[in-house]
Amino acid sequence: MQVPKTIKLAENNKMPEQNAAYENRDKPVPRDYRLIGPEAAKAAQKGLVSATWYQSPISRKRMKELMQRRDGPALRDTAIWLLSMVVTGFGGYWFWGSWACVPFFFVYGLLYGTASNARWHEAGHGTAFKTRWMNDAVYQLSSFMFMFEPQVWRWSHARHHTDTIIVGRDPEIVEPRPPSLINMVLSLFRMPYALKTMGSVCRHAVGRMDEEEQTFIPESEWPKVVRDARIWLVIYGLVVGAALYLQSWLPLMFIGLPTLYGGWLSYLFGLTQHVGLAEDVLDHRSNCRTIYMNPVLRFMYLDMNYHLEHHMYPMVPFHALAQLHEEIRHDCPPPYTSLFEAFKEILPTIWKQRKDPTYFIRRPLPQRAEPTATARAEAESTPA
């Protein structure tokens, strides 16, 4: 039980006041993003594994207030979410066979294939509800909707929070550099991921874990992975069986396909979280984006637009993130004012990273903010 070393702030490592870009003038070399490749050992050598991350100062009293759990906000949110799915799903069913069903399934798909991602995530953190079983129930339901195997992603996401955007350690880096534009377009419909997941569900159902999963899921949890995979296969089998029996796509329009036709907004949300920002830093102010969004988007995203705040203090529930944002904003880069503003930065960055995978955006810090912690720009400039 050793006391971990405190990460020292790099005194001469002030971030710029405006967004700036880092470009490597040498010939760029792509990095290996696998968890079982050489980058994992390099991350450990650099002191980036399970390290202490910078946190903006906030009093213990205030943090305790912000961390308090409540059932009310998530009960209200879940009721609106599920009721909206019933209404739009009924509309889709009623108008099935005519073009009038399209807008209903459009909204149903977003609720099923995008809103489920945020609900899975919040319930997985145990912060959606105060009551534990409610978190667990919403976690299982929304994980299924979003096609995230619940046990695998519980552990994968824990690693993502331990080693956020640390190459060779984080299994949830959305766009490894250099990005593949074809893969990104297909990902709008979650095609690569859905195919991969169906393969892994079948593999888990027969009791096999792959090499990367073994690095972040303890062996004691593997039986749960197998159990859930088998339950999923039974459910999908019943839905496909119903479609065949009825000679209709309708059952699949309600279960399964909405993950594909309604997941595009979730993918766009996901791109805004970290894509184009620094890798291998120990400061969420440098690798996370906070974006102001309208109430409809915030409902779909369950306030994860405050993504920097969520990463810095993951146990603050979604309904308190806006308050946390106000507490620490003096110490953080300015938030993006809209999704549009974020993508004005992200898309050109992705385009440049196709040719130069070391290119990234440096987030600016206010003058009076604490300097960025152990920035690793030098590591990025000397890729393997």
Next chain:
Amino acid sequence: MTDQWIDVCAVGEINEEDVIRFDHGQHTYAVYRSADSEFFATAGLCTHESIHLADGLVMEHVIECPKHNGRFDYRSGKALGAPVCVNLKTYQVRVEAGRVLLAITV
């Protein structure tokens, strides 16, 4: 191997239903005060990823890790579910003359 009682703090320095960090030598501990003003102590770092539990939230008799939602019953050290699988070590605590004392085996 004997138990040595170490002075941690005054009783009033830990709020009800809260936790503080206590470092001694090369070790770190979490010292809790329940809503009934009973005192408990555990190892200070989460068994999952070595995060300081004293930054976490105390809910009834549960301490929740501030990083990954790992939860322990701080009275017994029992891990209450993923992502924590290994129990916390617990330590004896007593109150004497308004001071909280922690038993450390030396």
